[in-house]
Amino acid sequence: MTETLTYLQELLAIPSPTGYTREVTDYLLATLSRLGYEPRRTAKGNVMVTVKGADQSKHRLVTAHIDTLGTMVRAIKADGRLKLDRIGGFPWNMIEGENCLVHIAANGKTVSGTILLHQTSTHVYKDAGTVERTQDNMEVRLDEKVTTEAETRALGIEVGDFVSFDPRTTITETGFVKSRFLDDKVSVAVLLHLLQVYQEQGLNLPYTTHFLFSSIEEVGNGGNSSIPDETVEYLAVDMGAMGDDQQTDEYTVSICVKDATGPYNYDFRQHLVKLAKDQEIPFKLDIYPYYGSDASAAMAAGAEVKHALLGAGIESSHSYERTHKDSIEATERLVDAYLKSNLVE
Template identity: 35%
Template structure:
């Protein structure tokens, strides 16, 4: 069986629903419940960690040497650092993103007494007051503050209404789905990846696809702070494909169209055999692809490896313009990735030895080195 047909209407509707649910790292319970509801509708069995990471399973012919795909439910956000004397809130970022993209953002602040709306503004926000100083203020989190939409004149009013240091803040995504299939929004990293997992599941379930091994769909909840897939895999999982954003920017080979296959990130190269398999599947199924390397980027797979999981890893990405800002992607990339994931899910297992965590050299794969003299013999000096 080759790639399956993807229901792009379902994919787009799922993404829109995910974007409507606030889920900054540390405040993900609501989106976890929404994901569980959709998994139940699709008929998948699942387990949830105590903090909310999800591991769902589609059974295959064998549980050994299982495959897994992972995307993260959490997004960038902010947190209250201090209640300021002027009645505004000092902030720190949750995740790695620039205050340049925070300026002007509409937000929701979650307090113990309820949620409030507000706006992140530069300290010098009024051109009628500060004139050219508005354009010369440095870009940093020390130079922004949060204006709450409530009657507040000082920090005591903030305390009275329930604001406190540590309150978490969700940034409005402001999504727009254009008629020519571009999608512009915050938090496409990685709500689009989550939507891709659901679109892949839907296609496999709808086609009653036969899988050679169990296939796990994993949703992590703390990727933006580097934890990601550190605590939700099982020892039976032999390969892990991360679905996340690729950066379309000068010096990068990513594209907003087709599949971008990550060859390495700041944690190092991805597994050669698994990556080559994905490239081969793209070529066999006429799926447009390109390769890229990300120097200032890491994903769920790095967290899994650092946690000690002996698992082959790969990264497939949808090209994102202006990552961690007002991001833009295209449906062509989303559909292409989902098609690749379905082709991978039904493809035969090529490294049977991966069924066991440990074993002999028998069945261990070989990387081609026909043109290399792997172990050159020393040249004896002439007398």
């Protein structure tokens, strides 16, 4: 787990809102190359690495997504502050009070700031606590001496510049991992560590397996292309959603039976359940009602595969998230068991 958590911390430190993933894909390409693989960046911006297996006639594909939620500059206000447009699905209150970075396309620099409600001061605005948070009243307070639109533009900031959020990553002595963007950088870290182990052990997987690190999952289409024709199974490794009526917790691996797009392949799901039971990996079955994955995007695009979804249990998804090392470990064990298993019957 130490190496997995090291990968996770490195990934979380790299800003990567959907559409602004060059730095994190560079990290993946460098890391995978250092491990002895031959990764490639696709035209869409995903990263793919293929591991040849004993059987090269039927392939597997495993995904985890490297992109995160974020925002983009929508307008520069008369007082020099910024209006935002969301990237990915989250309510505005989920980012209120968060520190952020504006990534300036014109000069490659960053400017820090804080995302706030316009009516933040309770000493001035009677409705500060009750007003609905919307695109029109959420703004970035820049850490620069700017009071006009012209002064902000003089920094190089322009409409379309990406804005990333401070992940605030913390690992507690009790084993909890708190951070934004555990969805889905936990899964990326798990796959990187497994690839490292397989290389170190000289392991020959039973089937040729493609590891696809998708870069535009948060907007719904990251892993729906670059699927080799020989692929018959598609496993998305993503987060398990927690909340009322959910079985998922922070200490087991969650196997999704259905999301907003419909049920996952029953035989594939039962194959994962049997592996978990046989190897005494703690797991929970669950339905994620407002959720889609790379695997469901692939199915919508017409992929002729069996598809499944599993992942670590993530508390407060799309906000300041939390999981536990036990859940990460259970996820890694189940992915490993699957990759070493026979095809789903």
